[in-house]
Amino acid sequence: MKIEIKRETLLRPLQSIIGVVERRQTLPVLANVLLVADDQGLGLTATDLEVEIAARVDVPIAEAGQITVPARKMMDIVRNLPEGSDITVAVDQDRALVTSERSRFTLTTLPATEFPTVEDIGESQPLLLSQGSLRRLIEKTQFSMALQDVRYYLNGLLLELDPDRLRAVATDGHRLALGEVPGAVDVSESKQVIVPRKGVQELLRLLGDDDSEVRVELGSNHLRVTLTDLRFTSKLIDGRFPEYQRVIPAVDERILLADRDALRQALVRASILSNEKYRGVRFMVDQGSLRIQSNNPEQEEAVEELTVDYQGTPLEIGFNASYLLDAIGAIETDQVSIGLVDANSSCLVTAAGDASHQYVVMPMRL
Structure with a gap:
Protein backbone atom coordinates (compact mmCIF):
# COMPACT_ATOMS: atom_id res chain seq x y z
CA MET A 1 0.00 0.00 0.00
CA LYS A 2 1.27 3.46 -0.92
CA ILE A 3 -0.43 6.86 -1.16
CA GLU A 4 0.73 10.42 -1.77
CA ILE A 5 -1.52 13.08 -0.31
CA LYS A 6 -1.59 16.74 0.75
CA ARG A 7 -1.43 17.42 4.51
CA GLU A 8 -4.79 19.27 4.57
CA THR A 9 -6.52 16.55 2.53
CA LEU A 10 -5.48 13.92 5.09
CA LEU A 11 -5.93 16.09 8.19
CA ARG A 12 -9.60 16.88 7.55
CA PRO A 13 -10.91 13.26 7.65
CA LEU A 14 -8.59 12.41 10.54
CA GLN A 15 -10.09 15.26 12.59
CA SER A 16 -13.59 14.01 11.75
CA ILE A 17 -13.05 10.46 12.95
CA ILE A 18 -10.61 10.91 15.86
CA GLY A 19 -13.35 11.68 18.41
CA VAL A 20 -14.47 8.05 18.66
CA VAL A 21 -10.99 6.71 19.45
CA GLU A 22 -10.81 6.15 23.20
CA ARG A 23 -7.46 6.56 24.94
CA ARG A 24 -8.01 3.36 26.92
CA GLN A 25 -9.12 0.41 24.83
CA THR A 26 -10.06 -3.17 25.60
CA LEU A 27 -8.76 -4.23 22.18
CA PRO A 28 -5.44 -2.83 20.88
CA VAL A 29 -6.81 -2.49 17.32
CA LEU A 30 -9.47 -0.02 18.54
CA ALA A 31 -6.70 2.53 19.18
CA ASN A 32 -5.93 2.38 15.46
CA VAL A 33 -7.47 3.92 12.35
CA LEU A 34 -8.22 1.65 9.40
CA LEU A 35 -6.72 2.89 6.13
CA VAL A 36 -8.10 1.38 2.91
CA ALA A 37 -6.55 2.45 -0.40
CA ASP A 38 -8.47 1.29 -3.49
CA ASP A 39 -9.67 2.55 -6.87
CA GLN A 40 -12.20 4.82 -5.13
CA GLY A 41 -9.52 6.70 -3.17
CA LEU A 42 -8.54 6.53 0.49
CA GLY A 43 -10.97 5.40 3.19
CA LEU A 44 -10.38 6.04 6.91
CA THR A 45 -12.42 4.36 9.65
CA ALA A 46 -12.37 4.62 13.46
CA THR A 47 -14.60 2.84 15.98
CA ASP A 48 -15.02 2.11 19.69
CA LEU A 49 -17.49 -0.75 18.97
CA GLU A 50 -20.38 1.60 19.85
CA VAL A 51 -19.81 4.39 17.33
CA GLU A 52 -18.10 4.10 13.94
CA ILE A 53 -17.12 6.99 11.66
CA ALA A 54 -15.85 6.34 8.15
CA ALA A 55 -14.46 9.08 5.90
CA ARG A 56 -13.37 8.97 2.27
CA VAL A 57 -11.12 11.24 0.25
CA ASP A 58 -10.71 11.14 -3.51
CA VAL A 59 -6.96 10.87 -4.12
CA PRO A 60 -4.94 8.86 -6.64
CA ILE A 61 -3.56 5.64 -5.17
CA ALA A 62 -0.01 4.60 -6.02
CA GLU A 63 -0.47 1.11 -4.58
CA ALA A 64 -3.71 -0.39 -3.23
CA GLY A 65 -3.93 -2.08 0.15
CA GLN A 66 -5.27 -1.80 3.69
CA ILE A 67 -3.72 -1.52 7.15
CA THR A 68 -4.40 -0.05 10.61
CA VAL A 69 -2.08 2.51 12.24
CA PRO A 70 -2.17 4.22 15.68
CA ALA A 71 -4.90 6.87 15.29
CA ARG A 72 -3.74 9.60 17.67
CA LYS A 73 -0.07 9.31 16.69
CA MET A 74 -1.03 9.56 13.03
CA MET A 75 -3.23 12.55 13.79
CA ASP A 76 -0.46 14.32 15.76
CA ILE A 77 2.10 13.70 13.02
CA VAL A 78 -0.10 15.10 10.24
CA ARG A 79 -1.30 18.04 12.33
CA ASN A 80 2.24 19.13 13.22
CA LEU A 81 3.68 18.97 9.72
CA PRO A 82 3.98 22.34 7.91
CA GLU A 83 0.93 23.60 6.02
CA GLY A 84 0.84 22.55 2.37
CA SER A 85 3.18 19.60 2.96
CA ASP A 86 3.13 16.58 0.67
CA ILE A 87 2.85 13.35 2.67
CA THR A 88 3.67 9.83 1.55
CA VAL A 89 2.26 6.85 3.48
CA ALA A 90 3.72 3.47 2.58
CA VAL A 91 3.45 0.06 4.25
CA ASP A 92 6.54 -2.12 4.53
CA GLN A 93 5.71 -5.51 6.08
CA ASP A 94 4.41 -4.69 9.60
CA ARG A 95 5.49 -1.04 9.62
CA ALA A 96 3.94 2.10 8.14
CA LEU A 97 6.32 4.78 6.88
CA VAL A 98 5.07 8.36 6.91
CA THR A 99 7.42 10.76 5.11
CA SER A 100 7.25 14.45 4.25
CA GLU A 101 10.28 16.30 2.92
CA ARG A 102 12.91 15.88 5.70
CA SER A 103 10.52 14.27 8.21
CA ARG A 104 10.24 10.49 8.52
CA PHE A 105 8.11 8.46 10.94
CA THR A 106 7.87 4.69 11.36
CA LEU A 107 4.67 3.44 12.96
CA THR A 108 3.67 -0.03 14.17
CA THR A 109 0.63 -1.54 12.46
CA LEU A 110 -2.00 -4.19 13.05
CA PRO A 111 -3.67 -6.20 10.26
CA ALA A 112 -6.83 -4.71 8.74
CA THR A 113 -8.53 -8.09 9.18
CA GLU A 114 -8.57 -7.52 12.97
CA PHE A 115 -10.47 -4.22 12.63
CA PRO A 116 -14.22 -4.53 13.38
CA THR A 117 -16.47 -2.67 10.91
CA VAL A 118 -20.23 -2.45 10.40
CA GLU A 119 -21.24 -2.76 6.76
CA ASP A 120 -24.89 -3.83 6.60
CA ILE A 121 -27.21 -2.38 9.26
CA GLY A 122 -30.36 -3.96 7.81
CA GLU A 123 -31.70 -0.47 7.25
CA ARG A 246 -48.28 11.36 28.75
CA VAL A 247 -46.04 13.85 30.59
CA ILE A 248 -46.70 16.80 28.27
CA PRO A 249 -49.23 18.92 30.19
CA ALA A 250 -52.46 20.03 28.55
CA VAL A 251 -52.37 23.79 29.00
CA ASP A 252 -55.30 26.03 28.13
CA GLU A 253 -55.81 28.93 30.58
CA ARG A 254 -52.64 29.77 32.50
CA ILE A 255 -50.28 30.86 29.73
CA LEU A 256 -47.50 33.30 30.51
CA LEU A 257 -45.87 35.21 27.63
CA ALA A 258 -42.57 36.95 28.39
CA ASP A 259 -39.67 38.56 26.58
CA ARG A 260 -37.16 35.73 26.18
CA ASP A 261 -34.01 37.71 26.91
CA ALA A 262 -35.51 39.59 29.87
CA LEU A 263 -36.75 36.34 31.44
CA ARG A 264 -33.42 34.59 30.86
CA GLN A 265 -31.43 37.40 32.45
CA ALA A 266 -33.80 37.60 35.42
CA LEU A 267 -33.46 33.83 35.98
CA VAL A 268 -29.66 34.03 35.79
CA ARG A 269 -29.58 36.81 38.39
CA ALA A 270 -32.11 35.15 40.71
CA SER A 271 -30.28 31.82 40.60
CA ILE A 272 -27.11 33.44 41.99
CA LEU A 273 -28.58 33.25 45.49
CA SER A 274 -30.42 29.97 45.06
CA ASN A 275 -29.40 26.75 46.82
CA GLU A 276 -26.26 25.63 44.95
CA LYS A 277 -27.34 21.99 44.91
CA TYR A 278 -31.00 22.29 43.90
CA ARG A 279 -30.96 25.65 42.04
CA GLY A 280 -34.58 26.29 43.04
CA VAL A 281 -36.45 29.52 42.22
CA ARG A 282 -40.03 30.44 43.10
CA PHE A 283 -42.39 31.83 40.45
CA MET A 284 -45.24 34.04 41.69
CA VAL A 285 -47.48 34.95 38.76
CA ASP A 286 -50.38 37.37 38.75
CA GLN A 287 -52.14 39.24 36.00
CA GLY A 288 -49.51 41.17 34.08
CA SER A 289 -46.60 40.38 36.41
CA LEU A 290 -44.06 37.70 37.32
CA ARG A 291 -42.03 37.74 40.52
CA ILE A 292 -39.02 35.41 40.71
CA GLN A 293 -37.62 34.74 44.17
CA SER A 294 -34.75 32.61 45.43
CA ASN A 295 -32.98 32.05 48.74
CA ASN A 296 -30.31 29.80 50.21
CA PRO A 297 -29.32 28.21 53.55
CA GLU A 298 -27.36 31.39 54.41
CA GLN A 299 -30.69 33.27 54.51
CA GLU A 300 -29.72 35.35 51.46
CA GLU A 301 -32.48 36.30 49.04
CA ALA A 302 -32.90 37.54 45.47
CA VAL A 303 -36.10 38.98 43.96
CA GLU A 304 -36.69 39.82 40.30
CA GLU A 305 -39.89 41.37 38.93
CA LEU A 306 -40.99 41.27 35.28
CA THR A 307 -43.92 42.64 33.33
CA VAL A 308 -45.47 39.74 31.40
CA ASP A 309 -48.61 38.90 29.45
CA TYR A 310 -50.62 36.69 31.82
CA GLN A 311 -54.39 36.71 32.26
CA GLY A 312 -54.86 33.58 34.37
CA THR A 313 -55.49 33.18 38.10
CA PRO A 314 -52.59 33.86 40.53
CA LEU A 315 -50.18 30.95 41.05
CA GLU A 316 -47.05 30.21 43.07
CA ILE A 317 -44.74 27.39 41.88
CA GLY A 318 -41.07 26.36 42.22
CA PHE A 319 -38.67 25.27 39.46
CA ASN A 320 -35.04 24.33 38.93
CA ALA A 321 -33.59 27.49 37.37
CA SER A 322 -30.99 25.57 35.33
CA TYR A 323 -33.67 23.45 33.65
CA LEU A 324 -35.70 26.53 32.73
CA LEU A 325 -32.59 28.29 31.41
CA ASP A 326 -31.72 25.30 29.20
CA ALA A 327 -35.22 25.31 27.73
CA ILE A 328 -35.32 29.07 27.19
CA GLY A 329 -31.83 28.96 25.66
CA ALA A 330 -33.07 26.53 22.99
CA ILE A 331 -35.80 28.95 21.86
CA GLU A 332 -34.94 31.48 19.18
CA THR A 333 -38.05 33.69 19.06
CA ASP A 334 -38.29 37.02 20.90
CA GLN A 335 -41.12 35.77 23.10
CA VAL A 336 -41.32 32.60 25.17
CA SER A 337 -44.54 30.92 26.26
CA ILE A 338 -44.79 29.09 29.62
CA GLY A 339 -47.94 27.05 30.10
CA LEU A 340 -48.89 26.43 33.74
CA VAL A 341 -51.47 24.06 35.23
CA ASP A 342 -51.16 24.23 39.02
CA ALA A 343 -48.51 24.31 41.78
CA ASN A 344 -47.93 20.53 41.57
CA SER A 345 -47.83 20.08 37.78
CA SER A 346 -45.10 20.45 35.18
CA CYS A 347 -44.91 23.53 33.01
CA LEU A 348 -44.68 23.57 29.20
CA VAL A 349 -42.13 25.93 27.65
CA THR A 350 -42.38 26.73 23.92
CA ALA A 351 -41.62 29.53 21.51
CA ALA A 352 -44.60 31.87 21.30
CA GLY A 353 -46.85 30.58 18.51
CA ASP A 354 -44.59 27.60 17.62
CA ALA A 355 -45.02 24.18 19.22
CA SER A 356 -42.50 22.31 17.02
CA HIS A 357 -40.14 22.28 20.03
CA GLN A 358 -41.60 21.65 23.49
CA TYR A 359 -39.87 21.62 26.88
CA VAL A 360 -41.44 20.15 30.00
CA VAL A 361 -40.02 21.05 33.43
CA MET A 362 -41.25 19.39 36.62
CA PRO A 363 -42.06 21.61 39.62
CA MET A 364 -39.93 21.72 42.79
CA ARG A 365 -41.04 21.86 46.39
CA LEU A 366 -39.41 24.91 47.98
Whole structure:
Protein backbone atom coordinates (compact mmCIF):
# COMPACT_ATOMS: atom_id res chain seq x y z
CA MET A 1 0.00 0.00 0.00
CA LYS A 2 1.27 3.46 -0.92
CA ILE A 3 -0.43 6.86 -1.16
CA GLU A 4 0.73 10.42 -1.77
CA ILE A 5 -1.52 13.08 -0.31
CA LYS A 6 -1.59 16.74 0.75
CA ARG A 7 -1.43 17.42 4.51
CA GLU A 8 -4.79 19.27 4.57
CA THR A 9 -6.52 16.55 2.53
CA LEU A 10 -5.48 13.92 5.09
CA LEU A 11 -5.93 16.09 8.19
CA ARG A 12 -9.60 16.88 7.55
CA PRO A 13 -10.91 13.26 7.65
CA LEU A 14 -8.59 12.41 10.54
CA GLN A 15 -10.09 15.26 12.59
CA SER A 16 -13.59 14.01 11.75
CA ILE A 17 -13.05 10.46 12.95
CA ILE A 18 -10.61 10.91 15.86
CA GLY A 19 -13.35 11.68 18.41
CA VAL A 20 -14.47 8.05 18.66
CA VAL A 21 -10.99 6.71 19.45
CA GLU A 22 -10.81 6.15 23.20
CA ARG A 23 -7.46 6.56 24.94
CA ARG A 24 -8.01 3.36 26.92
CA GLN A 25 -9.12 0.41 24.83
CA THR A 26 -10.06 -3.17 25.60
CA LEU A 27 -8.76 -4.23 22.18
CA PRO A 28 -5.44 -2.83 20.88
CA VAL A 29 -6.81 -2.49 17.32
CA LEU A 30 -9.47 -0.02 18.54
CA ALA A 31 -6.70 2.53 19.18
CA ASN A 32 -5.93 2.38 15.46
CA VAL A 33 -7.47 3.92 12.35
CA LEU A 34 -8.22 1.65 9.40
CA LEU A 35 -6.72 2.89 6.13
CA VAL A 36 -8.10 1.38 2.91
CA ALA A 37 -6.55 2.45 -0.40
CA ASP A 38 -8.47 1.29 -3.49
CA ASP A 39 -9.67 2.55 -6.87
CA GLN A 40 -12.20 4.82 -5.13
CA GLY A 41 -9.52 6.70 -3.17
CA LEU A 42 -8.54 6.53 0.49
CA GLY A 43 -10.97 5.40 3.19
CA LEU A 44 -10.38 6.04 6.91
CA THR A 45 -12.42 4.36 9.65
CA ALA A 46 -12.37 4.62 13.46
CA THR A 47 -14.60 2.84 15.98
CA ASP A 48 -15.02 2.11 19.69
CA LEU A 49 -17.49 -0.75 18.97
CA GLU A 50 -20.38 1.60 19.85
CA VAL A 51 -19.81 4.39 17.33
CA GLU A 52 -18.10 4.10 13.94
CA ILE A 53 -17.12 6.99 11.66
CA ALA A 54 -15.85 6.34 8.15
CA ALA A 55 -14.46 9.08 5.90
CA ARG A 56 -13.37 8.97 2.27
CA VAL A 57 -11.12 11.24 0.25
CA ASP A 58 -10.71 11.14 -3.51
CA VAL A 59 -6.96 10.87 -4.12
CA PRO A 60 -4.94 8.86 -6.64
CA ILE A 61 -3.56 5.64 -5.17
CA ALA A 62 -0.01 4.60 -6.02
CA GLU A 63 -0.47 1.11 -4.58
CA ALA A 64 -3.71 -0.39 -3.23
CA GLY A 65 -3.93 -2.08 0.15
CA GLN A 66 -5.27 -1.80 3.69
CA ILE A 67 -3.72 -1.52 7.15
CA THR A 68 -4.40 -0.05 10.61
CA VAL A 69 -2.08 2.51 12.24
CA PRO A 70 -2.17 4.22 15.68
CA ALA A 71 -4.90 6.87 15.29
CA ARG A 72 -3.74 9.60 17.67
CA LYS A 73 -0.07 9.31 16.69
CA MET A 74 -1.03 9.56 13.03
CA MET A 75 -3.23 12.55 13.79
CA ASP A 76 -0.46 14.32 15.76
CA ILE A 77 2.10 13.70 13.02
CA VAL A 78 -0.10 15.10 10.24
CA ARG A 79 -1.30 18.04 12.33
CA ASN A 80 2.24 19.13 13.22
CA LEU A 81 3.68 18.97 9.72
CA PRO A 82 3.98 22.34 7.91
CA GLU A 83 0.93 23.60 6.02
CA GLY A 84 0.84 22.55 2.37
CA SER A 85 3.18 19.60 2.96
CA ASP A 86 3.13 16.58 0.67
CA ILE A 87 2.85 13.35 2.67
CA THR A 88 3.67 9.83 1.55
CA VAL A 89 2.26 6.85 3.48
CA ALA A 90 3.72 3.47 2.58
CA VAL A 91 3.45 0.06 4.25
CA ASP A 92 6.54 -2.12 4.53
CA GLN A 93 5.71 -5.51 6.08
CA ASP A 94 4.41 -4.69 9.60
CA ARG A 95 5.49 -1.04 9.62
CA ALA A 96 3.94 2.10 8.14
CA LEU A 97 6.32 4.78 6.88
CA VAL A 98 5.07 8.36 6.91
CA THR A 99 7.42 10.76 5.11
CA SER A 100 7.25 14.45 4.25
CA GLU A 101 10.28 16.30 2.92
CA ARG A 102 12.91 15.88 5.70
CA SER A 103 10.52 14.27 8.21
CA ARG A 104 10.24 10.49 8.52
CA PHE A 105 8.11 8.46 10.94
CA THR A 106 7.87 4.69 11.36
CA LEU A 107 4.67 3.44 12.96
CA THR A 108 3.67 -0.03 14.17
CA THR A 109 0.63 -1.54 12.46
CA LEU A 110 -2.00 -4.19 13.05
CA PRO A 111 -3.67 -6.20 10.26
CA ALA A 112 -6.83 -4.71 8.74
CA THR A 113 -8.53 -8.09 9.18
CA GLU A 114 -8.57 -7.52 12.97
CA PHE A 115 -10.47 -4.22 12.63
CA PRO A 116 -14.22 -4.53 13.38
CA THR A 117 -16.47 -2.67 10.91
CA VAL A 118 -20.23 -2.45 10.40
CA GLU A 119 -21.24 -2.76 6.76
CA ASP A 120 -24.89 -3.83 6.60
CA ILE A 121 -27.21 -2.38 9.26
CA GLY A 122 -30.36 -3.96 7.81
CA GLU A 123 -31.70 -0.47 7.25
CA SER A 124 -35.31 0.37 6.62
CA GLN A 125 -37.02 3.55 5.42
CA PRO A 126 -34.18 6.00 4.69
CA LEU A 127 -35.03 9.64 5.40
CA LEU A 128 -33.50 12.56 3.51
CA LEU A 129 -33.19 15.98 5.14
CA SER A 130 -30.76 18.89 5.38
CA GLN A 131 -27.73 18.88 7.67
CA GLY A 132 -28.89 22.10 9.31
CA SER A 133 -32.34 20.67 10.14
CA LEU A 134 -30.90 17.52 11.71
CA ARG A 135 -28.27 19.49 13.64
CA ARG A 136 -30.82 21.93 15.10
CA LEU A 137 -33.16 19.06 16.01
CA ILE A 138 -30.43 17.30 18.02
CA GLU A 139 -28.97 20.50 19.45
CA LYS A 140 -32.31 21.68 20.84
CA THR A 141 -33.15 18.38 22.60
CA GLN A 142 -29.94 16.54 23.59
CA PHE A 143 -29.28 18.60 26.75
CA SER A 144 -32.18 16.84 28.50
CA MET A 145 -30.57 13.38 28.23
CA ALA A 146 -29.81 11.65 31.52
CA LEU A 147 -26.20 11.17 32.61
CA GLN A 148 -25.32 7.67 33.85
CA ASP A 149 -28.88 6.94 35.00
CA VAL A 150 -29.61 3.37 36.11
CA ARG A 151 -32.55 3.57 33.69
CA TYR A 152 -30.10 3.11 30.83
CA TYR A 153 -32.71 3.96 28.17
CA LEU A 154 -32.72 7.57 29.45
CA ASN A 155 -28.97 7.95 28.74
CA GLY A 156 -29.68 8.59 25.08
CA LEU A 157 -31.84 10.40 22.56
CA LEU A 158 -35.07 8.92 21.19
CA LEU A 159 -35.49 9.30 17.43
CA GLU A 160 -39.02 8.59 16.22
CA LEU A 161 -39.77 8.23 12.54
CA ASP A 162 -43.33 9.05 11.48
CA PRO A 163 -44.74 9.10 7.92
CA ASP A 164 -44.35 12.90 7.74
CA ARG A 165 -41.73 13.87 10.34
CA LEU A 166 -38.66 12.98 12.38
CA ARG A 167 -39.01 13.60 16.10
CA ALA A 168 -36.31 13.72 18.80
CA VAL A 169 -37.07 13.33 22.52
CA ALA A 170 -34.77 13.39 25.56
CA THR A 171 -35.59 13.18 29.27
CA ASP A 172 -33.76 12.64 32.55
CA GLY A 173 -36.92 12.12 34.57
CA HIS A 174 -37.04 15.74 35.78
CA ARG A 175 -37.44 17.49 32.44
CA LEU A 176 -38.18 16.61 28.85
CA ALA A 177 -37.23 18.13 25.49
CA LEU A 178 -39.10 17.34 22.28
CA GLY A 179 -38.47 18.61 18.76
CA GLU A 180 -39.56 17.64 15.28
CA VAL A 181 -38.74 18.41 11.65
CA PRO A 182 -40.89 17.58 8.62
CA GLY A 183 -39.67 14.93 6.20
CA ALA A 184 -41.42 12.58 3.79
CA VAL A 185 -40.62 8.94 4.40
CA ASP A 186 -42.37 5.76 3.36
CA VAL A 187 -43.38 4.21 6.69
CA SER A 188 -46.76 2.78 7.59
CA GLU A 189 -46.27 3.11 11.36
CA SER A 190 -43.97 4.93 13.79
CA LYS A 191 -40.48 3.52 14.38
CA GLN A 192 -38.48 4.39 17.50
CA VAL A 193 -34.76 4.00 18.23
CA ILE A 194 -32.61 5.26 21.15
CA VAL A 195 -29.17 6.65 20.23
CA PRO A 196 -26.58 6.54 23.08
CA ARG A 197 -25.07 9.74 24.46
CA LYS A 198 -21.66 9.33 22.77
CA GLY A 199 -23.30 8.72 19.42
CA VAL A 200 -25.42 11.86 19.83
CA GLN A 201 -22.40 14.00 20.77
CA GLU A 202 -20.25 12.70 17.89
CA LEU A 203 -23.06 13.19 15.36
CA LEU A 204 -23.59 16.74 16.59
CA ARG A 205 -19.86 17.40 16.12
CA LEU A 206 -19.97 16.15 12.51
CA LEU A 207 -23.09 17.94 11.33
CA GLY A 208 -22.87 21.39 9.76
CA ASP A 209 -25.42 24.19 9.54
CA ASP A 210 -25.83 24.16 5.77
CA ASP A 211 -28.57 22.81 3.52
CA SER A 212 -26.58 19.89 2.10
CA GLU A 213 -28.51 16.63 2.18
CA VAL A 214 -28.00 13.85 4.71
CA ARG A 215 -29.41 10.35 4.57
CA VAL A 216 -30.72 8.93 7.86
CA GLU A 217 -31.24 5.15 8.09
CA LEU A 218 -32.70 3.30 11.05
CA GLY A 219 -31.59 -0.33 11.22
CA SER A 220 -32.56 -3.05 13.65
CA ASN A 221 -29.56 -2.38 15.91
CA HIS A 222 -27.87 0.68 14.36
CA LEU A 223 -28.46 4.25 13.25
CA ARG A 224 -26.58 5.36 10.14
CA VAL A 225 -26.22 8.93 8.91
CA THR A 226 -24.49 9.48 5.56
CA LEU A 227 -23.02 12.89 4.70
CA THR A 228 -21.20 13.93 1.54
CA ASP A 229 -17.85 12.38 2.49
CA LEU A 230 -18.60 10.85 5.90
CA ARG A 231 -20.58 7.87 7.15
CA PHE A 232 -21.60 7.78 10.81
CA THR A 233 -22.88 4.55 12.41
CA SER A 234 -23.96 4.11 16.02
CA LYS A 235 -25.25 1.16 17.98
CA LEU A 236 -28.66 1.67 19.54
CA ILE A 237 -29.72 1.33 23.17
CA ASP A 238 -31.91 -1.73 23.59
CA GLY A 239 -34.78 -0.58 25.78
CA ARG A 240 -38.24 0.88 25.82
CA PHE A 241 -38.43 4.67 26.04
CA PRO A 242 -41.11 6.09 28.38
CA GLU A 243 -44.43 7.16 26.86
CA TYR A 244 -43.37 10.77 26.66
CA GLN A 245 -46.71 12.08 25.35
CA ARG A 246 -48.28 11.36 28.75
CA VAL A 247 -46.04 13.85 30.59
CA ILE A 248 -46.70 16.80 28.27
CA PRO A 249 -49.23 18.92 30.19
CA ALA A 250 -52.46 20.03 28.55
CA VAL A 251 -52.37 23.79 29.00
CA ASP A 252 -55.30 26.03 28.13
CA GLU A 253 -55.81 28.93 30.58
CA ARG A 254 -52.64 29.77 32.50
CA ILE A 255 -50.28 30.86 29.73
CA LEU A 256 -47.50 33.30 30.51
CA LEU A 257 -45.87 35.21 27.63
CA ALA A 258 -42.57 36.95 28.39
CA ASP A 259 -39.67 38.56 26.58
CA ARG A 260 -37.16 35.73 26.18
CA ASP A 261 -34.01 37.71 26.91
CA ALA A 262 -35.51 39.59 29.87
CA LEU A 263 -36.75 36.34 31.44
CA ARG A 264 -33.42 34.59 30.86
CA GLN A 265 -31.43 37.40 32.45
CA ALA A 266 -33.80 37.60 35.42
CA LEU A 267 -33.46 33.83 35.98
CA VAL A 268 -29.66 34.03 35.79
CA ARG A 269 -29.58 36.81 38.39
CA ALA A 270 -32.11 35.15 40.71
CA SER A 271 -30.28 31.82 40.60
CA ILE A 272 -27.11 33.44 41.99
CA LEU A 273 -28.58 33.25 45.49
CA SER A 274 -30.42 29.97 45.06
CA ASN A 275 -29.40 26.75 46.82
CA GLU A 276 -26.26 25.63 44.95
CA LYS A 277 -27.34 21.99 44.91
CA TYR A 278 -31.00 22.29 43.90
CA ARG A 279 -30.96 25.65 42.04
CA GLY A 280 -34.58 26.29 43.04
CA VAL A 281 -36.45 29.52 42.22
CA ARG A 282 -40.03 30.44 43.10
CA PHE A 283 -42.39 31.83 40.45
CA MET A 284 -45.24 34.04 41.69
CA VAL A 285 -47.48 34.95 38.76
CA ASP A 286 -50.38 37.37 38.75
CA GLN A 287 -52.14 39.24 36.00
CA GLY A 288 -49.51 41.17 34.08
CA SER A 289 -46.60 40.38 36.41
CA LEU A 290 -44.06 37.70 37.32
CA ARG A 291 -42.03 37.74 40.52
CA ILE A 292 -39.02 35.41 40.71
CA GLN A 293 -37.62 34.74 44.17
CA SER A 294 -34.75 32.61 45.43
CA ASN A 295 -32.98 32.05 48.74
CA ASN A 296 -30.31 29.80 50.21
CA PRO A 297 -29.32 28.21 53.55
CA GLU A 298 -27.36 31.39 54.41
CA GLN A 299 -30.69 33.27 54.51
CA GLU A 300 -29.72 35.35 51.46
CA GLU A 301 -32.48 36.30 49.04
CA ALA A 302 -32.90 37.54 45.47
CA VAL A 303 -36.10 38.98 43.96
CA GLU A 304 -36.69 39.82 40.30
CA GLU A 305 -39.89 41.37 38.93
CA LEU A 306 -40.99 41.27 35.28
CA THR A 307 -43.92 42.64 33.33
CA VAL A 308 -45.47 39.74 31.40
CA ASP A 309 -48.61 38.90 29.45
CA TYR A 310 -50.62 36.69 31.82
CA GLN A 311 -54.39 36.71 32.26
CA GLY A 312 -54.86 33.58 34.37
CA THR A 313 -55.49 33.18 38.10
CA PRO A 314 -52.59 33.86 40.53
CA LEU A 315 -50.18 30.95 41.05
CA GLU A 316 -47.05 30.21 43.07
CA ILE A 317 -44.74 27.39 41.88
CA GLY A 318 -41.07 26.36 42.22
CA PHE A 319 -38.67 25.27 39.46
CA ASN A 320 -35.04 24.33 38.93
CA ALA A 321 -33.59 27.49 37.37
CA SER A 322 -30.99 25.57 35.33
CA TYR A 323 -33.67 23.45 33.65
CA LEU A 324 -35.70 26.53 32.73
CA LEU A 325 -32.59 28.29 31.41
CA ASP A 326 -31.72 25.30 29.20
CA ALA A 327 -35.22 25.31 27.73
CA ILE A 328 -35.32 29.07 27.19
CA GLY A 329 -31.83 28.96 25.66
CA ALA A 330 -33.07 26.53 22.99
CA ILE A 331 -35.80 28.95 21.86
CA GLU A 332 -34.94 31.48 19.18
CA THR A 333 -38.05 33.69 19.06
CA ASP A 334 -38.29 37.02 20.90
CA GLN A 335 -41.12 35.77 23.10
CA VAL A 336 -41.32 32.60 25.17
CA SER A 337 -44.54 30.92 26.26
CA ILE A 338 -44.79 29.09 29.62
CA GLY A 339 -47.94 27.05 30.10
CA LEU A 340 -48.89 26.43 33.74
CA VAL A 341 -51.47 24.06 35.23
CA ASP A 342 -51.16 24.23 39.02
CA ALA A 343 -48.51 24.31 41.78
CA ASN A 344 -47.93 20.53 41.57
CA SER A 345 -47.83 20.08 37.78
CA SER A 346 -45.10 20.45 35.18
CA CYS A 347 -44.91 23.53 33.01
CA LEU A 348 -44.68 23.57 29.20
CA VAL A 349 -42.13 25.93 27.65
CA THR A 350 -42.38 26.73 23.92
CA ALA A 351 -41.62 29.53 21.51
CA ALA A 352 -44.60 31.87 21.30
CA GLY A 353 -46.85 30.58 18.51
CA ASP A 354 -44.59 27.60 17.62
CA ALA A 355 -45.02 24.18 19.22
CA SER A 356 -42.50 22.31 17.02
CA HIS A 357 -40.14 22.28 20.03
CA GLN A 358 -41.60 21.65 23.49
CA TYR A 359 -39.87 21.62 26.88
CA VAL A 360 -41.44 20.15 30.00
CA VAL A 361 -40.02 21.05 33.43
CA MET A 362 -41.25 19.39 36.62
CA PRO A 363 -42.06 21.61 39.62
CA MET A 364 -39.93 21.72 42.79
CA ARG A 365 -41.04 21.86 46.39
CA LEU A 366 -39.41 24.91 47.98
